[in-house]
Amino acid sequence: MSYELFFAGLLLSLLFIAVTGYYPGGIIVPGYLVLYADQPLRITGTILAGLLAFLVYRLASHYLILFGKRRFVFLILISAVLSFLFSFLLPMIFPVSLELKMIGWVIPGLIANNFDRQGIVVTFSSMAIVLAILLFISKIYFYFF
Numbered sequence: 001m002s003y004e005l006f007f008a009g010l011l012l013s014l015l016f017i018a019v020t021g022y023y024p025g026g027i028i029v030p031g032y033l034v035l036y037a038d039q040p041l042r043i044t045g046t047i048l049a050g051l052l053a054f055l056v057y058r059l060a061s062h063y064l065i066l067f068g069k070r071r072f073v074f075l076i077l078i079s080a081v082l083s084f085l086f087s088f089l090l091p092m093i094f095p096v097s098l099e100l101k102m103i104g105w106v107i108p109g110l111i112a113n114n115f116d117r118q119g120i121v122v123t124f125s126s127m128a129i130v131l132a133i134l135l136f137i138s139k140i141y142f143y144f145f
Contacts, residue, residue, distance in 0.1 A: 002035055004141070005031070005034055005035060005134070005137075005138050005141075006028075006031040006032070006034075006035060007031070008031070008134060008137055008138075009028075009030045009031025009032075009033075009034055009130070009134050010027060010028060010031050012030065012130055012133060012134060012137075013026075013027045013028070013029075013030050013031070013130055014027065016126065016129070016130050020126065022118060022122055022123075022126040023114050023117070023118065023123070023126065024123070024126040024127045024129070024130040024131075025050075025110060025111045025114050025123055025124075025126070025127040026107070026110030026111065026113070026114055028107075028110070029107055029110055029111060029127065030127060030130040030131050030134055031134075032103050032104065032107055033046070033103065033107075033127070033131050034131055034134040034135060034138060035103075036103055037131075037135055037138075041101075042101055042102065042103055043103070045086060045101055045102050045103075046102045046103045046104075046107055046108050046111070047108075047111060047124070049079055049082045049083060049086060049102050049108035050079065050107075050108040050109070050110075050111030050112040050115060051111075051112070051115065051120070052078075052082055053075055053078040053079040053082055053108055053109060053112035054075070054112040054115040054116060054120075056078050057071070057074060057075055057078060057112065057116065058116075060074070071113075071116070072109075072113055075109045075112045075113050075116070076106060076109035076110075076113075077109075078109070078112070079102075079105065079106070079107075079108035079109035079111075079112055080105040080106070080109065082102075082108065083102040083104070083105045083108060084105075086101060086102055087101050087102065111123065111127075
């Protein structure tokens with residue numbers, strides 16, 4: 001079901017973008033988030049890493065020339081570094097934080113990119129809407145099949 005749910009998330013994201021014009025954190029982000037719906041701390045960690053990458057970008061943009069492809073690569077790089085730090089250093093400091101991991105190294109960067117392009121509230125809201133619809137679709141799918 002994971003492949004089907006991921007592709008349903010991809011199609012639903014494209015449909016949501018076509019109807020509203022807002023990106024739900026990236027085209028592939030809801031598909032990945034719904035795969036980890038049973039692990040809310042991973043989703044929280046991913047969104048927090050995206051928010052931290054966005055804040056680091058805002059701080060760095062005062063000192064560096066970051067726009068276009070450079071901005072996108074910088075956000076992906078920062079999210080990868082944050083994912084590495086969260087997954088390896090955070091458990092050494094707080095042993096309870098083993099569940100607070102990210103989903104991938106790129107997903108937080110895609111979320112951060114959309115935070116910068118659309119705003120935090122719009123991106124988070126559209127991501128939550130698409131994720132809720134995908135969860136509903138997955139429950140129906142599992143009920144009948």
